[in-house]
Amino acid sequence: MKVVKFGGSSLATGAQVQKVLNIIQADNDRRIVVVSAPGKRFTDDIKVTDLLKTYADQTIAGDDTTDILLTILARYQDIAQYFGLEKNKIIPQIKQQLIQLNRVHYPSFDHLYAAFMGHGELLNAQLIACILQTIGQPATFVSPMDLGMTVSGSPRAARLDPASYERMHHVQYDANKLLIVPGFIAYTNDGYAATFSRGGSDITGAILARGLHADLYENFTDVSAIYTVNPGIVANPKSIEKMTYREMRELSYAGFAVFHDEAIIPVIEANIPINVKNTNDPEAPGTMIVPNQAITPTLPVTGIANDDRFAALYLHRYLLNREVGFTLKILQILASYNVSYEHMPSGIDDMTIIFDKSQLTPTIKAHISHDLYQTIAPDDLEWLDDYAIIMIVGEGMQKNIGTLNKITAALAKDNINLPMVNQGASQISTMLGVPVDQMDEAVKVIYEAVF
Numbered sequence: 444m445k446v447v448k449f450g451g452s453s454l455a456t457g458a459q460v461q462k463v464l465n466i467i468q469a470d471n472d473r474r475i476v477v478v479s480a481p482g483k484r485f486t487d488d489i490k491v492t493d494l495l496k497t498y499a500d501q502t503i504a505g506d507d508t509t510d511i512l513l514t515i516l517a518r519y520q521d522i523a524q525y526f527g528l529e530k531n532k533i534i535p536q537i538k539q540q541l542i543q544l545n546r547v548h549y550p551s552f553d554h555l556y557a558a559f560m561g562h563g564e565l566l567n568a569q570l571i572a573c574i575l576q577t578i579g580q581p582a583t584f585v586s587p588m589d590l591g592m593t594v595s596g597s598p599r600a601a602r603l604d605p606a607s608y609e610r611m612h613h614v615q616y617d618a619n620k621l622l623i624v625p626g627f628i629a630y631t632n633d634g635y636a637a638t639f640s641r642g643g644s645d646i647t648g649a650i651l652a653r654g655l656h657a658d659l660y661e662n663f664t665d666v667s668a669i670y671t672v673n674p675g676i677v678a679n680p681k682s683i684e685k686m687t688y689r690e691m692r693e694l695s696y697a698g699f700a701v702f703h704d705e706a707i708i709p710v711i712e713a714n715i716p717i718n719v720k721n722t723n724d725p726e727a728p729g730t731m732i733v734p735n736q737a738i739t740p741t742l743p744v745t746g747i748a749n750d751d752r753f754a755a756l757y758l759h760r761y762l763l764n765r766e767v768g769f770t771l772k773i774l775q776i777l778a779s780y781n782v783s784y785e786h787m788p789s790g791i792d793d794m795t796i797i798f799d800k801s802q803l804t805p806t807i808k809a810h811i812s813h814d815l816y817q818t819i820a821p822d823d824l825e826w827l828d829d830y831a832i833i834m835i836v837g838e839g840m841q842k843n844i845g846t847l848n849k850i851t852a853a854l855a856k857d858n859i860n861l862p863m864v865n866q867g868a869s870q871i872s873t874m875l876g877v878p879v880d881q882m883d884e885a886v887k888v889i890y891e892a893v894f
């Protein structure tokens with residue numbers, strides 16, 4: 444049995460949905476179908492999830508929501524119309540659920556955003572189940588809750604309750620009917636809607652693949668393979684035919700947006716291979732992501748990922764290495780502001796703490812600086828706001844001498860500053876910190892040096 448996930452780009456229009464139906468019908472093993480909300484139809488278009496965010500913003504502000512509601516409804520109407528379903532009762536049902544959203548009381552704004560934004564997937568799954576039924580394909584809409592999946596934690600970055608797998612193991616479903624499941628949205632034990640973090644339909648697919656014992660998790664998107672580098676930076680990059688789970692985890696963490704970094708974890712635990720494929724080119728083999736031992740690397744580097752979502756805090760104090768509990772004190776300060784850190788490379792008298800900058804408001808930064816001066820009295824404390832990370836990843840790097848040398852020499856030749864290099868913590872990757880304005884150029888230079 445295969446779990447198949449279709450991303451927003453695969454479901455943006457009626458014509459795209461038709462391709463999805465063809466893919467599902469081409470293979471009888473494709474039984475569990477996870478769908479995203481309709482995505483962008485063209486470059487400047489707005490995803491339904493983002494339209495729903497605007498609807499939530501306007502609801503909170505007490506603004507008139509008539510226009511945004513109709514804009515969202517139109518996205519579903521367009522798809523329905525393509526299949527001749529504009530008069531089907533599914534359309535008033537979708538409209539009613541959209542209207543209902545702003546009549547409910549939510550325990551917090553985060554719960555409200557989660558409920559609104561998660562409806563993009565919820566309504567799309569209902570529509571697609573309805574389309575399949577009208578073309579005579581047995582299919583049914585299923586809520587993640589009905590499959591035993593519950594979540595907890597932050598409503599907009601929910602975590603799966605581990606007990607879900609035990610419940611999913613006992614779920615009975617009709618194997619002759621396709622199950623159409625909304626991605627991204629999930630429910631807490633109290634019945635409140637929550638979502639995974641953005642791009643989280645990949646996570647739903649991975650959880651269902653593990654929980655329902657799939658042999659393969661197929662993830663359909665709009666590229667024919669995962670490329671060795673972001674195709675937005677290097678034109679026509681090489682594709683990756685096969686890579687390991689841990690390579691994908693590092694690359695998606697550091698910017699390969701094609702697959703959510705959290706979505707690797709459930710499939711690793713169950714050893715289920717992932718096949719990333721293209722809805723617009725379903726015959727292409729795509730990229731296989733497989734257990735770590737299933738690959739003998741031929742090249743040192745598999746991929747180069749980059750992301751500018753970081754900020755760094757540089758701290759200097761003599762004899763930092765000798766002071767018992769120094770790092771603990773810093774972490775206690777961060778924890779008191781509910782701030783997590785991403786990486787912490789350190790030297791004998793220095794350390795750099797790298798954060799996801801979405802957590803750092805000017806007020807939080809000021810509080811952290813104040814508490815650090817009070818508690819550890821650094822000789823130097825400096826915030827680096829525009830900090831990018833480039834991650835060079837490959838199972839083959841461990842055994843290959845000279846890769847880092849090649850990279851740093853090429854960067855030096857191009858006059859690119861390299862304020863941080865972190866190698867060794869992960870045996871399969873090297874992390875470079877670069878100023879944001881040099882990130883794209885650095886990625887191009889590294890790509891030329893290693894491929």
Ligand SMILES: Nc1ncnc2c1ncn2[C@@H]1O[C@H](COP(=O)(O)OP(=O)(O)O)[C@@H](O)[C@H]1O
Nearest residue numbers: 450451452664665666669670672673699700701
């Ligand atoms: N290394 C990479 N290989 C392939 N695609 C990448 C890579 N890095 C970034 N991307 C981007 O990821 C996009 C697909 O992810 P996403 O937009 O989330 O798709 P979906 O709508 O299917 O969920 C591609 O169109 C591409 O622009």
Ligand SMILES: N[C@@H](CC(=O)OP(=O)(O)O)C(=O)O
Nearest residue numbers: 450451479492641642643644
């Ligand atoms: N629609 C959600 C979840 C998701 O996974 O979307 P996509 O498959 O379009 O990346 C989002 O935009 O975050």
